[in-house]
Amino acid sequence: MSNESLLQTLLDHDVFAEEEQMVSGIARNAIDNGYNSLSGPQKRVLEPFMSQTCDGVEDPGGYHNDCRRVMTDDELQTAYENQGYYDALLCSDCINEYESYEAARGRLDAE
Numbered sequence: 001m002s003n004e005s006l007l008q009t010l011l012d013h014d015v016f017a018e019e020e021q022m023v024s025g026i027a028r029n030a031i032d033n034g035y036n037s038l039s040g041p042q043k044r045v046l047e048p049f050m051s052q053t054c055d056g057v058e059d060p061g062g063y064h065n066d067c068r069r070v071m072t073d074d075e076l077q078t079a080y081e082n083q084g085y086y087d088a089l090l091c092s093d094c095i096n097e098y099e100s101y102e103a104a105r106g107r108l109d110a111e
């Protein structure tokens, strides 16, 4: 995984949609010319977007696990790719937790 492909994923998921156009412009520049072609100040503009805290999940009782995991690189890219499905930005642990609740719900529905 590269910074460029992470940035492409962020663009694909409209992460920069509410930012100034300059931000997505820098991201596109990084994708086209390589992240390392950016200046230090340009990298600092993108840095906050390249790590995100997990949204966490609620158990069936409504108790939020308060996950504070900071995701970067591959994990963040995967989280964005799964965001539409889970309707949240989740780390791999929370995805596993969510799936176990779903599996439990599925068993209940089947009974």
Ligand SMILES: [Zn+2]
Binding pocket: 054, 055, 056, 057, 067, 068, 069, 090, 091, 092, 093, 094, 095
């Ligand atoms: Zn998490």
